[in-house]
Amino acid sequence: MGGGGDFIRIDKVTKRFGATAAVDGVSLQIGRGEFFSLLGPSGCGKTTLLRMIGGFAFPDEGAIALDREDITALPPNRRPTNMVFQSYAIFPHLNVRDNIAYGLRVERLTAAERNARVDEALAMIRLQGYGERRAQQLSGGERQRVALARALVKRPKVLLLDEPLGALDKRLREAMQIELRQIQRDVGITFIFVTHDQEEALSMSDRVAVMEKGRVLQVADPKTLYEKPVSRPVADFIGTMNFFAGRMVGISDGKAVVETAALGRMEVSQNSADSFSTGARVWIAIRPEKLLLMSEQSNKQSVQGRILAASYLGDRSQIQVRIPGADAPVAVVAQNASTFQSGDAVYLAWAQDAPLILPE
Amino acid sequence: MNTAIRQSRGLSLYAFAYLAFLYVPVLLLPLFSFNDSVFIAFPLRGFTTKWYAAMAADAEMHAALWNTLKVGAVASLFSTILGLLAAKALTQTAPLRGRSLILSFANLSLFIPEIVIGIALLILITTVGVPLSLTSVIIGHVLICLPFAILVLMSRFEGFDASLEEASRDLGESAWMTFWRVTFPLVLPGIVASLLLTFIVSFDDFMIAFFLCGTDTTLPVYIFGELRFPYKLPNVLALGATILVASAALIALAEWVRRLGAEGPARDRVIGA
Numbered sequence: 355m356g357g358g359g360d361f362i363r364i365d366k367v368t369k370r371f372g373a374t375a376a377v378d379g380v381s382l383q384i385g386r387g388e389f390f391s392l393l394g395p396s397g398c399g400k401t402t403l404l405r406m407i408g409g410f411a412f413p414d415e416g417a418i419a420l421d422r423e424d425i426t427a428l429p430p431n432r433r434p435t436n437m438v439f440q441s442y443a444i445f446p447h448l449n450v451r452d453n454i455a456y457g458l459r460v461e462r463l464t465a466a467e468r469n470a471r472v473d474e475a476l477a478m479i480r481l482q483g484y485g486e487r488r489a490q491q492l493s494g495g496e497r498q499r500v501a502l503a504r505a506l507v508k509r510p511k512v513l514l515l516d517e518p519l520g521a522l523d524k525r526l527r528e529a530m531q532i533e534l535r536q537i538q539r540d541v542g543i544t545f546i547f548v549t550h551d552q553e554e555a556l557s558m559s560d561r562v563a564v565m566e567k568g569r570v571l572q573v574a575d576p577k578t579l580y581e582k583p584v585s586r587p588v589a590d591f592i593g594t595m596n597f598f599a600g601r602m603v604g605i606s607d608g609k610a611v612v613e614t615a616a617l618g619r620m621e622v623s624q625n626s627a628d629s630f631s632t633g634a635r636v637w638i639a640i641r642p643e644k645l646l647l648m649s650e651q652s653n654k655q656s657v658q659g660r661i662l663a664a665s666y667l668g669d670r671s672q673i674q675v676r677i678p679g680a681d682a683p684v685a686v687v688a689q690n691a692s693t694f695q696s697g698d699a700v701y702l703a704w705a706q707d708a709p710l711i712l713p714e
Numbered sequence: 715m716n717t718a719i720r721q722s723r724g725l726s727l728y729a730f731a732y733l734a735f736l737y738v739p740v741l742l743l744p745l746f747s748f749n750d751s752v753f754i755a756f757p758l759r760g761f762t763t764k765w766y767a768a769m770a771a772d773a774e775m776h777a778a779l780w781n782t783l784k785v786g787a788v789a790s791l792f793s794t795i796l797g798l799l800a801a802k803a804l805t806q807t808a809p810l811r812g813r814s815l816i817l818s819f820a821n822l823s824l825f826i827p828e829i830v831i832g833i834a835l836l837i838l839i840t841t842v843g844v845p846l847s848l849t850s851v852i853i854g855h856v857l858i859c860l861p862f863a864i865l866v867l868m869s870r871f872e873g874f875d876a877s878l879e880e881a882s883r884d885l886g887e888s889a890w891m892t893f894w895r896v897t898f899p900l901v902l903p904g905i906v907a908s909l910l911l912t913f914i915v916s917f918d919d920f921m922i923a924f925f926l927c928g929t930d931t932t933l934p935v936y937i938f939g940e941l942r943f944p945y946k947l948p949n950v951l952a953l954g955a956t957i958l959v960a961s962a963a964l965i966a967l968a969e970w971v972r973r974l975g976a977e978g979p980a981r982d983r984v985i986g987a
Contacts, residue, residue: 410880430883443881447899456895457885508885 359385367416378568391555394565436505444489451485475503615679642687644708656703744955765952778936789855790912797863805871821861832925846928854922859912870904910968
């Protein structure tokens, strides 16, 4: 299920609200059965894009096709998509059973078939015996599951989820992440999941589209997104990243050679050097866990610095190191670093494959 | 401690005087309606129910009451339907252009003296050539009832989660069925409250009806006419007392229904984890 296919094809879709484009020329292909996330800060256009797939907003330009059928202009009740709303939108005047059965009325089922479908859905979300309860009598997690069942009972081709875990507390959210992923594998339906929580997106998705200001910055599987972000905004948004300003000085053996004020001259083997011309200003990016702290200089390439702050987190320590020539303190995550104290002079080294080169 | 008690005693005294000011005049109505005398004066002359009997036998009054009920029923229905549409439009998520201006204009008739509305409508209706009748009264009453309907229904629509309607569309229902399966049941308590409130506004109105009713008198206009005959005054008192009790009951009912409904979507009680 890793990548691609064009079960859903979003083609140069733009949506404007007044003068600003909430979604700006977005193209995406999503495969059948994929767990696909739209990730970005609030206002990046991810929810607007989701609502256009669901039929609650219509593109000003571009087209959306589902299973080779153009659905761009179809109203929501004519699309084979269903949505789990951020507020869950459980009907307060109906009990759990009637909420789940709501969408089955239009499907011309016999009463027995309808009941069987509802029972099956209640079993899936493990809320058997809750059928007679009203929305007000449910906890946040239970409402979330009812909203999920109510959408899945329609057997949609695509399930749309608009930050469905945002209102839950941390522990419940983590449990629901696992449960959602499990349900998605069981039913095999394509999920499109909107979230601003990068950890959530990385842990659940087959692929993630990172969005900012209405545009898609990168679409990739979680590992690629973390290890090979294509631009500074993506690297910034996913996890923690240290950036060092540098200048491209040449290419040797196909590797970019970059001169930085803070780390000196280095070769970058992680990503391709082809798109950078000599003399271009670039960013060198290194993850905190790819940096190594030493009290004495070794044969590795290293720079000297001083510890600004060290916080002990049990399984690891987070250390801020000030090094000459860097704009900001460098974040380091180390596993056996309890010996380091604030104020200590240290050497900072990095693995050869740690640095990434990113366009300015 | 001591001053606190004295203060609270002073406050209860004030509250008592306040309530007396509000309700003693009104309570004189039922009191004198049971008094065995044509003259409204103390001391009371003894208990009687003959004024109620006289009221019950008054055919002209029955006709006026029937007119008032008809006007109230039709006016409350129309103003509630119009108010429902306006309230829905004024509270939708995508803010309506000129929302506050529309709202101010819709509620303007609350602030225009009824005598002005009455005269203006009289001029308009006679110019157009519509004969003065219950129909013209209904038109006038829809006008003065509309702000009440809009305000009651808007309070119901506010806090109405727009995604409930979207969820219904998403689950396959048309816009029309969504209204009947989701919107209508959820605003129903507001609709009932609006019907009751606008009915009372219409029932109470003298000024508009006085200008517009022609020969089809409504109850308040009839009562005003009766006041010219001193010997009929006790009948009017009996009628007034009856109306007082009936409208108090209606208002209590409207408020009860409104609160009953307010507990619906607004309430967000969470049980368990």
